[in-house]
Amino acid sequence: MSIRFLPRVLASLFIFGAFVSSLTAGDSVIALKAARLFDGKSKALITNGVVIVQGTTITDAGSNLPIPSGAQVIDLGNATLSPGFMDAHTHLTFDFSGNFNERRLKLLETNVSELAFMTIPNARATIEAGFTTVRDLGSRFEGSHDFVDVALRNAIAKGIFVGPRMLVATYGIGATGGHFDDTAGFRDFLFRHEPDFSDGIADSPDAIRKAVRFQIKNGADVIKAAVSGGVLSLTDEVDTPQFTPAEMVALVDETHRLRKKIAVHCHGDQAAKEAIEAGVDSIEHGSFLKPETLQLMKTKGTYLVPTLMATEWIMGKVDTYPPAVAAKAKAAAAARSEMFRNAVKLGVKIGLGTDAAVYPHGQNAKEFKLMVDLGMPPLEALRAGTSVDADLLGISQKVGTLEKGKLADIVAIPGDPTTDITATERVSFVMKEGKIVKNTTR
Numbered sequence: 001m002s003i004r005f006l007p008r009v010l011a012s013l014f015i016f017g018a019f020v021s022s023l024t025a026g027d028s029v030i031a032l033k034a035a036r037l038f039d040g041k042s043k044a045l046i047t048n049g050v051v052i053v054q055g056t057t058i059t060d061a062g063s064n065l066p067i068p069s070g071a072q073v074i075d076l077g078n079a080t081l082s083p084g085f086m087d088a089h090t091h092l093t094f095d096f097s098g099n100f101n102e103r104r105l106k107l108l109e110t111n112v113s114e115l116a117f118m119t120i121p122n123a124r125a126t127i128e129a130g131f132t133t134v135r136d137l138g139s140r141f142e143g144s145h146d147f148v149d150v151a152l153r154n155a156i157a158k159g160i161f162v163g164p165r166m167l168v169a170t171y172g173i174g175a176t177g178g179h180f181d182d183t184a185g186f187r188d189f190l191f192r193h194e195p196d197f198s199d200g201i202a203d204s205p206d207a208i209r210k211a212v213r214f215q216i217k218n219g220a221d222v223i224k225a226a227v228s229g230g231v232l233s234l235t236d237e238v239d240t241p242q243f244t245p246a247e248m249v250a251l252v253d254e255t256h257r258l259r260k261k262i263a264v265h266c267h268g269d270q271a272a273k274e275a276i277e278a279g280v281d282s283i284e285h286g287s288f289l290k291p292e293t294l295q296l297m298k299t300k301g302t303y304l305v306p307t308l309m310a311t312e313w314i315m316g317k318v319d320t321y322p323p324a325v326a327a328k329a330k331a332a333a334a335a336r337s338e339m340f341r342n343a344v345k346l347g348v349k350i351g352l353g354t355d356a357a358v359y360p361h362g363q364n365a366k367e368f369k370l371m372v373d374l375g376m377p378p379l380e381a382l383r384a385g386t387s388v389d390a391d392l393l394g395i396s397q398k399v400g401t402l403e404k405g406k407l408a409d410i411v412a413i414p415g416d417p418t419t420d421i422t423a424t425e426r427v428s429f430v431m432k433e434g435k436i437v438k439n440t441t442r
């Protein structure tokens with residue numbers, strides 16, 4: 001291996017932590033048994049599921065497998081074994097679920113170190129809900145140049161806190177006055193500067209290239225950008241484009257040159273078209289996408305991460321938001337159901353992502369039911385939250401299915417999720433990399 005690839009290799013070793021330490025003779029063997037098994041990719045469940053785990057890794061998975069002698073047997077009874085769930089859109093370092101104005105003030109008042117400690121229960125709630133991997137799409141505290149998401153990812157990987165494996169985006173990249181400009185809506189120069197690349201804010205193709213490089217320099221595994229307006233911001237229209245086509249091309253080109261993936265926050269149809277043409281890897285939210293734009297995604301292989309949970313939560317208390325936010329939420333909510341049905345019908349690749357932080361952490365699995373309610377078959381929803389997300393995140397060689405050689409990220413869903421998808425909200429057992437995080441069946 002040439003020396004110039006070494007940093008990338010080291011980075012991937014870091015993300016997958018214990019996986020790279022190969023099996024040793026002393027690793028204990030665990031045999032998990034349950035009435036059914038979903039392998040993460042098949043179109044049907046199998047009965048009498050067995051998964052054999054040695055150390056951090058799955059050594060076999062299937063129906064009625066023989067139990068190796070000396071293995072510790074954990075019988076999970078009338079449950080369905082599944083790969084650990086994945087959420088392709090979280091913000092573990094935030095909690096936006098309460099009152100909009102209260103939390104806005106609290107974010108400005110609270111010491112960033114204190115905010116960092118407050119992420120620890122968010123990580124635990126997420127993994128206890130069965131989500132063993134998350135793609136965390138943006139973390140920044142106005143006036144701070146800390147990288148709390150990088151710190152949380154690293155602390156979890158080192159075993160200091162319990163939490164999901166994280167791929168993090170550091171600061172989301174956006175335009176001046178756009179969805180990611182945290183100074184928008186406050187008095188001019190209250191913060192004594194206009195945000196720049198060091199806050200993720202960039203105007204012009206070259207500034208965007210610098211912002212991409214800055215995020216990756218500081219530990220980003222994936223790049224996130226806002227290419228249209230958003231709901232929870234005060235001065236942008238939800239569906240307007242925020243980058244020019246030339247800026248979009250620079251964003252995608254620089255990210256891909258540095259061998260990362262690019263996820264874009266996008267509600268609007270025109271911005272989505274330009275982003276998809278430029279070659280983004282995923283469209284997040286996608287509320288107003290028209291059928292021909294969805295067809296373009298299908299043709300180009302672009303993923304859709306619809307984050308139905310976010311809209312659901314905001315609509316549940318829409319009148320508590322400032323009028324500008326409430327109006328945008330209503331418009332997005334009115335459009336998104338038809339968009340989602342069209343995407344399912346057209347066969348667009350759909351990953352599961354929830355925008356956790358908009359609602360309280362740990363309720364991620366409610367997204368499965370929202371997808372099924374809008375016409376996605378239950379096993380397709382489960383694939384979205386396992387193998388499809390693993391493909392989207394670029395980690396399918398390690399996780400996302402129950403197969404020999406994969407990391408032992410395994411959950412048990414009580415009963416049969418194909419007859420009651422809400423069973424995903426009550427996982428009884430969670431294992432990450434061979435370590436039991438939760439077992440309520442004991």
Ligand SMILES: [Zn+2]
Nearest residue numbers: 089091137355
């Ligand atoms: Zn988000």
